[in-house]
Amino acid sequence: MPQPTLNEHFTEQAGWCAELGSPFTAELLRAFAMSLETSGIIKTLVGNWAGNPRADALGLRLAGALHHAVLSGASAELKSVYPTGETYPDFETIWPVVETYLAANADTVTDFIQSPPQTNETRRAFMLLIGLNAIAKRFGKPIHLLELGASAGLNQNFDAFYYDAGSWQWGDQASPMTVTTNWKGPAPEFSNFISIRDRKACDQNPLDLSDEATRLRLKSYVWPDQPERLARFDAAADIAVSRGTKVEKADAADWLERELATRPDDAVTVLFHSVFFQYPPLETRQRMTNLIEAAGARSSDDAPLVWLRYEPELLWNRNAPPLALGMTCDLRKWPGDNHQILARSDGHVRNVEAL
Structure with missing residues (x-):
């Protein structure tokens, strides 16, 4: 398969997440794509990504960095809008909190996404x-x-x-x-x-x-x-x-x-x-x-x-x-x-x- 652009990768990965039963992660990936298109924080963080974003699972690296901040207690603000079970607020509420966290913790996120995701499903x-x-x-x-x-x-x-x-x-x-x-x-x-x-x-x-x-x-x-x-x-x-x-x-x-x-x-x-x-x-x-x-x-x-x-x-x-x-x-x-x-x-x- 040809190497996708960053935007194509985020959109493609969003589709896979939706098919695999995670509407939240699908919406998050779509928000990454929109931020990239509008020169937002995602473009600042990964706009110059050197590798193949699909092979690198870049979208899942970013999603993992955010979930890690929730699980570790590093961001009470993120935790307040992240899913409780399968329930979560609308993304008009969620994205500004995500965007603020990413901007304030760019170095931490950049360091986290240097490693590929490992899940052992x-x-x-x-x-x-x-x-x-x-x-x-x-x-x-x-x-x-x-x-x-x-x-x-x-x-x-x-x-x-x-x-x-x-x-x-x-x-x-x-x-x-x-x-x-x-x-x-x-x-x-x-x-x-x-x-x-x-x-x-x-x-x-x-x-x-x-x-x-x-x-x-x-x-x-x-x-x-x-x-x-x-x-x-x-x-x-x-x-x-x-x-x-x-x-x-x-x-x-x-x-x-x-x-x-x-x-x-x-x-x-x-x-x-x-x-x-x-x-x-x-x-x-x-x-x-x-x-x-x-x-x-x-x-x-x-x-x-x-x-x-x-x-x-x-x-x-x-x-x-x-x-x-x-x-x-x-x-x-x-x-x-x-x-x-x-x-x-x-x-x-x-x-x-x-x-």
């Missing part, structure tokens, strides 16, 4: 679960799980969640963490052998949720008019802290090369990532693809390799829907390099079409 664990289930049924072996771009590693703990898809459930109903979705299509037939022998994860900027400041920053990227998502984040973060979940700081391609070279010879190695592959540079994506395909070519029935992905379908299908709404859960299995599509959904896995 926990509903994506549905895709990890159904993928690992399909892999367990196919191979009947313990799983050596490797996750790329894992952020704080929330979904590393997928097996501590309770899943309610309407037509089927999985996990311990007493779990403090419940994920729900609207499921269409056949329910999965679950294997009794989803055995995770070990799990590893990496990220360029891994987040340690035992640090309260880090946890608050990560929570700020959850949209403020979605109380159910905010509650799920807190529950998943508590599980990650209690389990001592760790994510290694590493370049994804370098880490992948090392881990594939030392993978076990008596387990199925599963390489997993979700809404990650669109962000690295093209040459990095190609290097990772080459590493995976080469490792797949060397795999055996004793030590299979599976590439499990939940990513924008646009990465391999030019006729797919836009990035936020056209996500596919698929896997490539070696030996043999067999491709299988398991499900389609959106970036937040609200509605799943099982295949």
